[in-house]
Amino acid sequence: MTSPATTGPAYAAVLAEVTDALHTVLDDLELDDTPITPDTRFVEDLDLESIDLVTLTAELGGRYGDRVDFPAWFASLELSDIIGLTVGQLVQYIAGCLR
Template sequence: MNPAQPLPAQPTTDTVLADITAMLRTLLAEYGEDDVVVGLSTTFNRDLELESIDLVTLAGLLQERYGRRVNLAEFLAGMEFDEIIELTVGRLVEYVVWSLRATEAG
């Protein structure tokens, strides 16, 4: 993951999924889990078995890549506990795409 890489002109589900997949692979490599398949329906808790500290690390990676336009803590703060437990990569991707487009329009 190269945070200096320019952002796509129009963020799409595919480009953001690729970015988030790279971030997750970086995170999971620390646990020796580099063969995990990541897709839109992948859950952070059940499938990837990420801990809360891993989400903090992911938040930092998201901020490195997208700046303040994407705030994972704020996104999670608006959820109920069950929603966080069942959070999918796809839902995060949707949030990131929405956030990037909202700041472009704003």
């Protein structure tokens, strides 16, 4: 059974925003050939480095403002969690903050 936090218009809208932000921030990585899904991993699948994640969250911070506290969320994660972070986990966090 699918969780309401991972379905519905809010989740879909945030997924679209995150995908758009990835394309904006990382246009030189040719993401057009890489499908972005909730299971896409930032490090392993997209080869993002820590500076890329900082740039991405700055872009998303500009879109969502104070409603989403990216620094606090990342600070709460272990290094292994950040390395394995998926698009879906980020989207779920953002969608939860927007409720």
